[in-house]
Amino acid sequence: MFQSLQDKLDKALHNISGRGKITEINVAETVKEIRRALVDADVSYKVAKDLTKRIQDKALGQNVLTSLSPGQLMVKIVHDELAQLMGGENVGINLSSNPSIILIAGLQGSGKTTFSGKLANYLKTKKNKKVLLVAGDVYRPAAINQLKVLGEQIGVEVFSELENKNPVEIAQHAIEYANQNKFSAIIIDTAGRLAIDQVMMDEIKNVHQAVNPQETLFVVDSMTGQDAVNTAKAFNEVLDYNGVVLTKLDGDTRGGAALTIRTVVDKPIKFISTGEKMEALDVFYPERMADRILGMGDVVSLVERAQEQFDEEEARKLHKKIAKNQFGFDDFLKQIKQIKRMGNMKDLMGMIPGVGKALKDVNIDDDAFKYIEALIYSMTPEERRNPSIINTSRKNRIAKGSGRTIQDINQLLKQFEQMSKMMKMMQSPQGKMMMQAMAKQMGGAGGKPF
Structure with a gap:
C-alpha cells in the first residue's frame, strides 16, 4: 500500500534525520523532496504545495532546528499534516434510521x-x-x-x-x-x-x-x-x-x-x-x-482484526489443551483459518512497524498455508490428534495423499513441535510474567516512535 510514496517520503525524512545539524536550508530541501514525492504519487500540485507549506511553517515555528530530536519532530509534523489532509478524524457510517x-x-x-x-x-x-x-x-x-x-x-x-x-x-x-x-x-x-x-x-x-x-x-x-x-x-x-x-x-x-x-x-x-x-x-x-x-505500521488495526476473529470459548478450550499437552493439528488448522480470515497476508505484515519496509520486495503468497493444509488434511483424525504416532510408513502415505515430499512433512512436524513447546512455555508462570512485561512496555511506549 502506497509503497512508492512511502519509499520517497522515508528517503526525504531519513536525509534530514541523519544530518548532524539541521538548518532552515535543510528543512527547505526536505520539504521540496516531500512535495516532489507527493506530486509523483499523483497528488495535485496545489494540494501538495499547500501541504508542504504548512509543514515548513510548522517546522520552523516549532523550533525543529533547536530540538534535541529534530528528525523525530519533523516526522511528527509530516505525520500530523498527512492525517489532517485525509480528514483528521474518523467519520462513521450513519445507521440512525430503521431501516x-x-x-x-x-x-x-x-x-x-x-x-x-x-x-x-x-x-x-x-x-x-x-x-x-x-x-x-x-x-x-x-x-x-x-x-x-x-x-x-x-x-x-x-x-x-x-x-x-x-x-x-x-x-x-x-x-x-x-x-x-x-x-x-x-x-x-x-x-x-x-x-x-x-x-x-x-x-x-x-x-x-x-x-x-x-x-x-x-x-x-x-x-x-x-x-x-x-x-x-x-x-x-x-x-x-x-x-x-x-x-x-x-x-x-x-x-x-x-x-x-x-x-x-x-x-x-x-x-x-x-x-x-x-x-x-x-x-x-x-x-x-x-x-x-x-x-x-498500524498495530491498532492489526489487533482489531485479530480480536474480530477471536473466540473466547475456543481460546479457553485451547488453553486447556495446551496445558494438558493435547494441542494437535486440528487446533493448528483452526488457528490458520483465523489468520486467513484477517485478510491479505502482505497487508497484515505491513501493519507491523518496520516489517513493511523489510518485505517490500518480497512476494507473499496469500495461499502460503495451502501446502500445510494439504499435508494436515491427508492425515487421519488420530494422526491429527496425536502427531507423535506419525512414523515412516505414515509419512509415505501422507506424502502421496498431499502431493508433497517426506522433507515437507518432516519440516512441518519439526515446526509444529517447536510451536507446541513455545505455547506450553507461554502458559507457564514465567511465560505469563514475560508477556505482561512486554505488554506494559508497549503500553508505555504508546506504539509511536515520537
Whole structure:
C-alpha cells in the first residue's frame, strides 16, 4: 500500500534525520523532496504545495532546528499534516434510521458490487443488522449474479427483479419488501459506466431522490489517481454524497486519490477495501493511514482484526489443551483459518512497524498455508490428534495423499513441535510474567516512535 510514496517520503525524512545539524536550508530541501514525492504519487500540485507549506511553517515555528530530536519532530509534523489532509478524524457510517438505506454509486469497474457485499458482511457481523442487498444494476449482465453469489457467501438475502429494467422501481420495491420483512439495513448497488455521461447521472439522481438514503457512498478505484478525484467531484455535484470508499488499495496504487480526495470534495473517506475477501474491509482512520504511509505500521488495526476473529470459548478450550499437552493439528488448522480470515497476508505484515519496509520486495503468497493444509488434511483424525504416532510408513502415505515430499512433512512436524513447546512455555508462570512485561512496555511506549 502506497509503497512508492512511502519509499520517497522515508528517503526525504531519513536525509534530514541523519544530518548532524539541521538548518532552515535543510528543512527547505526536505520539504521540496516531500512535495516532489507527493506530486509523483499523483497528488495535485496545489494540494501538495499547500501541504508542504504548512509543514515548513510548522517546522520552523516549532523550533525543529533547536530540538534535541529534530528528525523525530519533523516526522511528527509530516505525520500530523498527512492525517489532517485525509480528514483528521474518523467519520462513521450513519445507521440512525430503521431501516437504514445506503446507496452505492461509482464508475463501472471501481468495485461497487464487491464493496456492497463487504459492507453487507460488515453490517451483519459487526453492527448486528439484518441486511438486504438490492441488485440495482440492470445493464451489466453479470452484476445480479455476482451480487447473489456474494450474498450466498455471507448469508445475506439479495433482492432482484430480473424482468424489470427500471432501477427506480426496483429500489422502491426493495424498500417495501424490506419494511414488510423487518430488515434493518438496505444496500442498493447501482449501475456504473465506463465514463461519466448525462444518462448515468440522471439515472443515479432519480434513484437517489426516490429512496432518500441515509448514506450515499461513492466508490472509487484508488489506482486511477487524479482521474478518481475528478470523477468524485462530478458525482458529488449531482448527489452530494456522504462519504467516499477507496477500493483496490492492495494494488500498485500511488496514493494520490486517498491524499487528495478529502480536500477536493470535502467529504470524508469512510472505508478502505483491499482484496476480494468479504472480510477485507476497514473503517478509515486518517491517523492510522498516515502511520502506514510513513512506514510506522498500524498495530491498532492489526489487533482489531485479530480480536474480530477471536473466540473466547475456543481460546479457553485451547488453553486447556495446551496445558494438558493435547494441542494437535486440528487446533493448528483452526488457528490458520483465523489468520486467513484477517485478510491479505502482505497487508497484515505491513501493519507491523518496520516489517513493511523489510518485505517490500518480497512476494507473499496469500495461499502460503495451502501446502500445510494439504499435508494436515491427508492425515487421519488420530494422526491429527496425536502427531507423535506419525512414523515412516505414515509419512509415505501422507506424502502421496498431499502431493508433497517426506522433507515437507518432516519440516512441518519439526515446526509444529517447536510451536507446541513455545505455547506450553507461554502458559507457564514465567511465560505469563514475560508477556505482561512486554505488554506494559508497549503500553508505555504508546506504539509511536515520537
